[in-house]
Amino acid sequence: MPPGMTESPNSHRTMQVVDHVRALIENGTLQPGDRIPPEREFARTLKISRSSLRTGIGYLAAMGVMKIRHGVGTFVADGPPDLGKGSLSLIGALHGFQLWQMFEARILLECHLAALAAERGREEHHAAMAEEVAEMFASLNSPLDYLIHDVMFHRTIAQASGNPILAAIMETVTSSMYDKRRKTVERATDLRESAEMHREIYRAIRARKTGEASKLMEQHLRMAQAAQGMERPAERKAGLTRKGRAPGARSA
């Protein structure tokens, strides 16, 4: 109502940058792995200050859309999708997420992922899984190495599922538990048993036995949960409910 109103340059420079980049990505100009122009140049192009541009880029980097490398340049993320992997632990601390809730989510996701992998996995995935299982058996004396291949095995299953969204979600959940697992695995005494369970899961997936893959995965994860000494207090487990998509998992 008062004078003012001189000009209306879209406020929120940050969002201006985000929207611009979003447009570049959606119209295909920017693809995973591509480098964006240097900050000074890009800022001049968008007619905003370098610091505002940096705010926007930082925002995108925080979301995992861009990857910044000091002294080299800024790139569009090219690895596996990343949904706030680093943030879940913070969010969790904020809202008081419990470990049993993490496992509940993880079990749901990974069991379904295993079933999907059994249904859709291709040769290359089977080969990658076999490779990781072999590495696990070869790392029985080196817990840290074992854990790495353990993670890779589960990640391969996620890839084999053919659903990158579910894979990204699983990655988010599991990565927030990684620190705890590193400590737990140190004093693990039954890596061989663990490795054999992985091998069985692999075999079920390769044989395209969706129900069995899912069931074995659940068994494996519940054991892992117990190993972390974190059973859910005063509650009996609720088995997974299999839906029509894949043949039933007669788990019980």
Next chain:
Amino acid sequence: MPPGMTESPNSHRTMQVVDHVRALIENGTLQPGDRIPPEREFARTLKISRSSLRTGIGYLAAMGVMKIRHGVGTFVADGPPDLGKGSLSLIGALHGFQLWQMFEARILLECHLAALAAERGREEHHAAMAEEVAEMFASLNSPLDYLIHDVMFHRTIAQASGNPILAAIMETVTSSMYDKRRKTVERATDLRESAEMHREIYRAIRARKTGEASKLMEQHLRMAQAAQGMERPAERKAGLTRKGRAPGARSA
């Protein structure tokens, strides 16, 4: 140097801020809804420049941990957990997520959520669900209002599940489909049928029939998927365009 852990204490002012806030949150000094000190003052406290402080805060805001209100202050997020709700669409565009994949994830999550809600839901949740169902029947002539209560109904189920992690994940997935749904619902002709399905789901949950709740939810979502005219295509193309990247680039 291999991908060791975090970096030195002084490097990366951004992470310095993030870690400081993380500590404040984890030790309970900062709780949801709390306000953090003004930028100028906070920067002085941490002995860094205001711009660096702002970079760090922006990072936290992008992760959904903090909420910034221009002219008012910066607060710790207090609403429902938020895992990159806004970012999934960007990540999706980047990695070419398909709509059927979204639905696959959504169906998995919501069916399990419904089952959990049937198992653990309390009176208050049942009341809230009933309320939303009633509102849906009252909004049959107003698609936009209907959609709002539709979303609220599903959100209530997620709350009733007793697992905030799964609820947050569901929120992330569904929110990225919201825009499309707004357009779809406009020309919807069978809102009454939809409302009745919701009522049935509600009844199953209230009766603690886990299997039926899950089954009805799946039925409901598959119908929604069909309504968006997006059945899974025969096969997706697997053309991957890998270009040269910066030297020394590694992928995980």
Next chain:
DNA sequence: GAGTTAGAGTGGTCTGACCTCTTGCAAGGG
């Protein structure tokens, strides 16, 4: 030829000034 170093290019940080928005309060008008 192998190792070292200087430079260019890129992101990271600092400073301090000014702009915009929100809010609360106080002065003025009904």
Next chain:
DNA sequence: CCCTTGCAAGAGGTCAGACCACTCTAACTC
């Protein structure tokens, strides 16, 4: 008395330019 109006304090947002830190390359030295 109550409501409206307007201002000012305080918060975040933007800007500009200088300088620092890191990487990589290429020319230089031994």
